[in-house]
Amino acid sequence: MMTTQPFLSRPAWGVVVAALLCTSVLAPLLHLVVPEGSVFHLSDYALGLTAKIMCYAICALAIDLIWGFTGILSLGHGLFFALGGYAMGMGLMREIGREGNYKSDLPDFMVFLDWKEMPWHWAWSDSFALQMLLAVAVPGLLAWVFGYFAFRSRIKGVYFSIITQAMTFAAMLLFFRNETGFGGNNGFTDFKRILDIPIATPNMRMVLFVLTSLTLLSFFLLGRWLVNAKFGRVLQAVRDAETRVMFSGYNPIGYKLTIWTISAMMCGVAGALYVPQVGIINPSEMSPANSIEIAIWAAVGGRATLIGPIVGAFIVNGAKSWLTVTYPEFWLYFLGALFIGVTLYLPDGVVGLVKKLKGMKGVAK
Amino acid sequence: MTPELLEQGAKRAEARAAALAARAGQTESGGRSAGIGRVVQDGEVDVTHGRILYLEDVHVSFDGFKAINGLSLDIAPGELRCIIGPNGAGKTTMMDIITGKTRPNSGTVFFGSTIDLLRYTEPEIAQLGIGRKFQKPTVFEQLTVFENLELALHTNKGVKSSMFFRLDSAQGDRLAEVLHTIHLADSVGRQAGNLSHGQKQWLEIGMLLMQEPKLLLLDEPVAGMTDEETERTAELFLTLKGKHSLMVVEHDMSFIRTISDIVTVLCDGSVLAQGTLDQVQSDERVIEVYLGR
Numbered sequence: 001m002m003t004t005q006p007f008l009s010r011p012a013w014g015v016v017v018a019a020l021l022c023t024s025v026l027a028p029l030l031h032l033v034v035p036e037g038s039v040f041h042l043s044d045y046a047l048g049l050t051a052k053i054m055c056y057a058i059c060a061l062a063i064d065l066i067w068g069f070t071g072i073l074s075l076g077h078g079l080f081f082a083l084g085g086y087a088m089g090m091g092l093m094r095e096i097g098r099e100g101n102y103k104s105d106l107p108d109f110m111v112f113l114d115w116k117e118m119p120w121h122w123a124w125s126d127s128f129a130l131q132m133l134l135a136v137a138v139p140g141l142l143a144w145v146f147g148y149f150a151f152r153s154r155i156k157g158v159y160f161s162i163i164t165q166a167m168t169f170a171a172m173l174l175f176f177r178n179e180t181g182f183g184g185n186n187g188f189t190d191f192k193r194i195l196d197i198p199i200a201t202p203n204m205r206m207v208l209f210v211l212t213s214l215t216l217l218s219f220f221l222l223g224r225w226l227v228n229a230k231f232g233r234v235l236q237a238v239r240d241a242e243t244r245v246m247f248s249g250y251n252p253i254g255y256k257l258t259i260w261t262i263s264a265m266m267c268g269v270a271g272a273l274y275v276p277q278v279g280i281i282n283p284s285e286m287s288p289a290n291s292i293e294i295a296i297w298a299a300v301g302g303r304a305t306l307i308g309p310i311v312g313a314f315i316v317n318g319a320k321s322w323l324t325v326t327y328p329e330f331w332l333y334f335l336g337a338l339f340i341g342v343t344l345y346l347p348d349g350v351v352g353l354v355k356k357l358k359g360m361k362g363v364a365k
Numbered sequence: 366m367t368p369e370l371l372e373q374g375a376k377r378a379e380a381r382a383a384a385l386a387a388r389a390g391q392t393e394s395g396g397r398s399a400g401i402g403r404v405v406q407d408g409e410v411d412v413t414h415g416r417i418l419y420l421e422d423v424h425v426s427f428d429g430f431k432a433i434n435g436l437s438l439d440i441a442p443g444e445l446r447c448i449i450g451p452n453g454a455g456k457t458t459m460m461d462i463i464t465g466k467t468r469p470n471s472g473t474v475f476f477g478s479t480i481d482l483l484r485y486t487e488p489e490i491a492q493l494g495i496g497r498k499f500q501k502p503t504v505f506e507q508l509t510v511f512e513n514l515e516l517a518l519h520t521n522k523g524v525k526s527s528m529f530f531r532l533d534s535a536q537g538d539r540l541a542e543v544l545h546t547i548h549l550a551d552s553v554g555r556q557a558g559n560l561s562h563g564q565k566q567w568l569e570i571g572m573l574l575m576q577e578p579k580l581l582l583l584d585e586p587v588a589g590m591t592d593e594e595t596e597r598t599a600e601l602f603l604t605l606k607g608k609h610s611l612m613v614v615e616h617d618m619s620f621i622r623t624i625s626d627i628v629t630v631l632c633d634g635s636v637l638a639q640g641t642l643d644q645v646q647s648d649e650r651v652i653e654v655y656l657g658r
Binding site: 226229230231233234236237239240241243244245246247248249250251252254255258 | 464489491496497499503504505508515523527528529530572576
């Protein structure tokens with residue numbers, strides 16, 4: 001009889017531990033201890049960029065669970081990311097206190113709109129912990145309600161993708177309005193403190209960086225646990241032959257809804273980590289193009305591999321920040337070429353390519 | 366109460382027990398008493414009336430086309446029933462109705478005497494004990510043979526129990542037994558997508574067996590199989606007969622001749638004829654629908 005797969009192979013555990021050491025020991029040392037002139041110094045820019053890409057990688061990982069493993073392509077994950085970001089942003093706005101331009105208890109944009117008191121949905125904003133709860137709960141709840149109706153009506157394939165795309169677009173229009181109470185098209189910015197600690201210090205940046213990397217790692221392990229369990233095999237079965245799943249006695253709605261909600265909550269956490277590090281959140285984060293990009297990272301890295309989407313997020317965003325600085329005019333051409341190349345020659349992404357090369361080597365031996 | 370009366374009562378009870386024992390196995394329900402005044406057991410299929418599946422006057426139409434038109438049909442526990450009929454006779458639609466995929470416009474569909482199948486969804490019906498094989502073999506191609514069978518295993522199929530599921534030794538034995546039955550023991554670690562067509566058919570049948578169904582609906586189970594595979598399938602079905610009830614839709618007449626007792630001919634959404642294969646083959650109306658008029 002066949003033995004069950006190990007949770008992670010030994011080399012894979014090695015990579016996990018190495019990643020942990022790199023991000024939580026090596027990076028702080030290089031950034032904080034090594035002096036600025038040294039070649040080994042990790043600059044603010046590199047640190048910030050890596051942290052940002054790690055947030056994106058969480059989104060790519062989340063979309064891999066729902067798209068790669070379950071076969072449901074969401075083009076609305078940017079919304080969950082932005083909602084998590086907005087929840088964090090609300091908490092940060094309140095921590096500005098009276099140091100805003102208008103020296104008021106209310107956030108600046110409310111004073112500007114001549115509002116006299118906080119709208120109802122800001123009720124929890126003076127508690128950082130409650131805002132963090134919202135950063136997970138709002139995307140989760142929205143995903144659950146949306147998913148419940150969509151999956152119950154057996155909406156599938158491209159129709160589902162289009163509806164998720166419409167959902168994030170509609171939310172963007174809503175958040176652009178000043179009346180919605182989220183700062184309109186300016187969104188939230190000019191954050192001063194997080195938990196009463198100044199936000200723009202090297203130490204704070206480092207703490208956020210380490211937190212992000214730990215979150216990414218633990219989400220990777222969570223994802224690995226989910227797909228390694230029988231639960232994960234049911235998800236893949238839903239992707240490959242949903243009717244057979246039903247006639248085997250599984251109700252696919254519960255499975256889809258569970259993974260869809262988990263995936264949305266992961267994006268919410270990523271958004272909450274992203275906002276204090278980039279210092280701004282506005283409705284453009286909800287633009288349809290952002291959600292499409294998330295799916296692209298997963299496709300480039302390799303779907304249904306968990307590690308692939310993380311690699312993909314680093315490759316695409318790394319290339320983006322390098323090319324937009326050095327050859328800004330070539331970035332879009334490169335992006336286009338990348339997509340065509342991946343679609344034509346790398347259906348299983350970069351990870352698929354690596355596996356194939358390894359396989360060839362094995363045969364040659 | 367006097368001693369004589371007690372004695373008489375005891376004698377009557379003895380006589381009844383003896384009569385029941387003598388009758389055992391002679392009726393289709395195994396000689397048990399009728400389901401009068403018994404409490405409905407949740408999830409138990411009540412076959413005391415000698416019928417495991419019961420369709421009466423079922424009608425379905427798709428945009429005015431009457432796919433099923435007054436279909437009445439019943440199957441006894443342990444029976445192997447073959448269904449034949451020309452294309453468009455409603456064979457697959459009938460299976461869709463029984464398994465909850467299609468809702469009839471009118472009519473009743475009962476599983477045993479107590480379970481009204483029209484009230485349940487596809488997964489619920491599968492869990493009640495009705496397994497279905499599709500015309501085109503449908504297995505989980507990206508998963509291994511082992512994983513395919515493991516997913517089909519009869520167990521709690523909720524989300525939470527799937528997250529914490531571990532195969533226990535009894536279930537492992539069951540899986541090994543089914544693997545042996547479907548002759549795939551050597552391919553246990555292979556990806557289902559890489560199996561041959563006939564092997565996929567077998568794997569799907571194996572998945573049905575893992576579900577421990579009381580009633581199996583098999584839509585063209587030997588389509589695309591080699592002669593040898595067909596022969597083995599016939600053997601398998603004959604061993605299943607008695608333990609499970611089977612409903613087999615097939616076009617392969619020699620296969621039907623090997624396995625069938627009673628054949629039902631469907632035409633235009635209702636039963637045209639029923640009897641042994643020889644009887645229906647000599648029936649004028651059957652010849653007419655098959656050979657054209």
